[in-house]
Amino acid sequence: MKLLNIQIRNFRPFYGDQEIEFSDTALKKVTVIHAENHSGKTNFVDAFRWVFYGKIQGEHPDQIVNNLALSEVEDNETVVGSVRVKFEHENNNFELHREVIERKIDVNKSELVRENIKLDMIGSDGRSKEKMNPKTMIKRIMPEVLHQYFFLAGENIQELGQETSREKLQSAIKVLMGLEILDRSKQHLRGKVKSQLRGELASVAGRNEKLIIEEQEKLEANKVSIDKRKDVVMGNRIALIEEKDKIDEKLRIGKNTRDLQVKRDQLVADKNDIERRLKQHKANIMKRFSEDGFLAYINDLISKSNIILEQKREKGVLPASISYQYITDILESEKCICGRELCKGSEVYAAVEKLKDPEAKDEYVDAYNSLGLSAAQLLLVHKNLKNNLIKDQELLSQYLNDIGLIREKLEEVESQFDQKDYEKERDLIENKRKLEADMDKASQDIGRFERDVEEIDRRIQEKKIEHAETAAKTKKNRIAKLRLQRCEKVADFIDELHKSLIHRDRKVLCDRMNEIFQGIVKGREDAFIELNDNFELNVREQLPDGGSKLLSKSGAQMQITCLSFIASVVAIAKENMDSEGFFKRGGLYPLVLDSPFGVMGPNYRKHVACKLPQFAEQIIILVAPQQWDKNVEEGMENYIGKRYVFHHYTPKPSEKITQDINGKKYILSEHIDKRTRTEIKEVSS
Amino acid sequence: MGKPPDDIYKDADPQVLKIVQAILNLEKEYLFVTRPKGIAEEIINILKKEIKE
Numbered sequence: 001m002k003l004l005n006i007q008i009r010n011f012r013p014f015y016g017d018q019e020i021e022f023s024d025t026a027l028k029k030v031t032v033i034h035a036e037n038h039s040g041k042t043n044f045v046d047a048f049r050w051v052f053y054g055k056i057q058g059e060h061p062d063q064i065v066n067n068l069a070l071s072e073v074e075d076n077e078t079v080v081g082s083v084r085v086k087f088e089h090e091n092n093n094f095e096l097h098r099e100v101i102e103r104k105i106d107v108n109k110s111e112l113v114r115e116n117i118k119l120d121m122i123g124s125d126g127r128s129k130e131k132m133n134p135k136t137m138i139k140r141i142m143p144e145v146l147h148q149y150f151f152l153a154g155e156n157i158q159e160l161g162q163e164t165s166r167e168k169l170q171s172a173i174k175v176l177m178g179l180e181i182l183d184r185s186k187q188h189l190r191g192k193v194k195s196q197l198r199g200e201l202a203s204v205a206g207r208n209e210k211l212i213i214e215e216q217e218k219l220e221a222n223k224v225s226i227d228k229r230k231d232v233v234m235g236n237r238i239a240l241i242e243e244k245d246k247i248d249e250k251l252r253i254g255k256n257t258r259d260l261q262v263k264r265d266q267l268v269a270d271k272n273d274i275e276r277r278l279k280q281h282k283a284n285i286m287k288r289f290s291e292d293g294f295l296a297y298i299n300d301l302i303s304k305s306n307i308i309l310e311q312k313r314e315k316g317v318l319p320a321s322i323s324y325q326y327i328t329d330i331l332e333s334e335k336c337i338c339g340r341e342l343c344k345g346s347e348v349y350a351a352v353e354k355l356k357d358p359e360a361k362d363e364y365v366d367a368y369n370s371l372g373l374s375a376a377q378l379l380l381v382h383k384n385l386k387n388n389l390i391k392d393q394e395l396l397s398q399y400l401n402d403i404g405l406i407r408e409k410l411e412e413v414e415s416q417f418d419q420k421d422y423e424k425e426r427d428l429i430e431n432k433r434k435l436e437a438d439m440d441k442a443s444q445d446i447g448r449f450e451r452d453v454e455e456i457d458r459r460i461q462e463k464k465i466e467h468a469e470t471a472a473k474t475k476k477n478r479i480a481k482l483r484l485q486r487c488e489k490v491a492d493f494i495d496e497l498h499k500s501l502i503h504r505d506r507k508v509l510c511d512r513m514n515e516i517f518q519g520i521v522k523g524r525e526d527a528f529i530e531l532n533d534n535f536e537l538n539v540r541e542q543l544p545d546g547g548s549k550l551l552s553k554s555g556a557q558m559q560i561t562c563l564s565f566i567a568s569v570v571a572i573a574k575e576n577m578d579s580e581g582f583f584k585r586g587g588l589y590p591l592v593l594d595s596p597f598g599v600m601g602p603n604y605r606k607h608v609a610c611k612l613p614q615f616a617e618q619i620i621i622l623v624a625p626q627q628w629d630k631n632v633e634e635g636m637e638n639y640i641g642k643r644y645v646f647h648h649y650t651p652k653p654s655e656k657i658t659q660d661i662n663g664k665k666y667i668l669s670e671h672i673d674k675r676t677r678t679e680i681k682e683v684s685s
Numbered sequence: 686m687g688k689p690p691d692d693i694y695k696d697a698d699p700q701v702l703k704i705v706q707a708i709l710n711l712e713k714e715y716l717f718v719t720r721p722k723g724i725a726e727e728i729i730n731i732l733k734k735e736i737k738e
Binding site for chain 2: 136139140180181182184185188189191192193196197479482483486487489490493494496497499500501503504
């Protein structure tokens, strides 16, 4: 997909008709838009989100039509706000148009009359053909979940590193690697398909069986209901986290609170990291117990066995001196040394009698030797188990101790927030604490729901066994049951495959991110990106002892990490387009980036400016003068095909802000009493 | 950590694999339709075709 042109009419801050032609050749793939802060950069990114998906991420998402345009018409008259994008996709040209018509009620109010969306495909003869289902077609061209990585405002970039983005990152991987097919299959199989097949089974089942099926259905309905409640609480929890993140961000940029909040952020990140490692460590201990734990109780048994074997060997009874007479005596006594009865004609009798045969002697000696060897091995494993458990316990204590220390430090930070120095931020701090308490409550509820579901799963399993035992053996019943079993087996297979593929693809993406990351942070080979099992994006520093530590989530390296993620998504989508694979979804996608350089220093900015055009097919970049320095200009200049400026008329009393571009001065912002608006102007080359 | 995808395929029951492939092909066709109607019935038909009376 290549963006060719955008036409904006009375959309948000953009007044009247504004237009941009994008540079779209392989060599000149970058279009730069120079704009002051608060002059419409985020709204420009929103113009793409809105025309494609009807979504606005900026403030006041319901206010689509430009206020100045509305103020200029009489009450009851209508105004159109619209965005039209022309783009090329797979050698076809498209024109997508979305508009809203609003009626002015009075000076402060307007109402929506209607919203229209239209997608035309433009043939080579220039004729347009309207697509019947534009929304579905758009999803085919650019999956909705991916748009958040292609149309990006600055604040969204850093957000990718936050805890709330886990699910977003996971769904991006799913879509990119085509795994949502598996998601949908699972939903269908475990939902309607299973329910219908169970209905068919019930119709041919006996009375007892029907009862079991009904009980199983009740349990499964209960499980679905708990899952739904859990989803609601999880949704609420995400909303609470987002709200808390906003407050954290305010505290992070507040002059008074900045240092303390950054300290708190780092402590929380460290605590989360250790808690994650502690969880993994506990799982490892459990695994060790389930595999070798039985050895803890057989130490005495092994020692006693060794003594008995040794005594027998010393007496010459075992193994080499096993005598014909000794076996004969045992057979005559009709009782084996293990205590079993030896009745003539029985299998046991025959087995002992066979030992009289000289050829059986070697086999017997081997068995004796291997028994001694096994006992020695078991003792060794037992010793290792003991040593490992001591080490495990030490590490466990260390993790708990570290968490305790961090908690103490966090309490200290919280008590500092309570001091008079932060009186102005009191409301924010109190509100945040309340949100955190609500989040804890939600987490507890989620844990309770998960335990309930585990219990229900156990009971469902019991019912399944009961069902299998009571099922009538009629042909119809057998077939219906077989189909239901196959349906469950297929769903289980898809489930297992899905988990395995998503973790494999997570690794692929992570390797790609690190490749890009290293190209940008030259000279910091000790830093690396981690996309962990929980789909959290972190940047870590390798330590000399082989371990690693988490780096700050608010630093420049985290910003580069998030950009590396976006560049990887674009690069993998491009590679998938050329490769074969059932699941892979690919395509060429443009990047529309607002203020991508964030808190980066000049060196990093230059490397990012050089690297980005190498991965993306087309870039539209919006930057404030503060971020567009000599380094960025040098990094990108060979790729720049077109430039524009946003000329912003603001009621705020401020000096005229200008920027020198190609040796000419362009106004970015100037004061105006009324008629606040933004206009787009092309920079002459 | 679970098995890698290749091992999952290798260890699967051939009949399950055949049904999975047919279902995934069907899902791919309907991928962009938000709420596809009749897809559950088509999946049931796949299962019935494979496990006949």
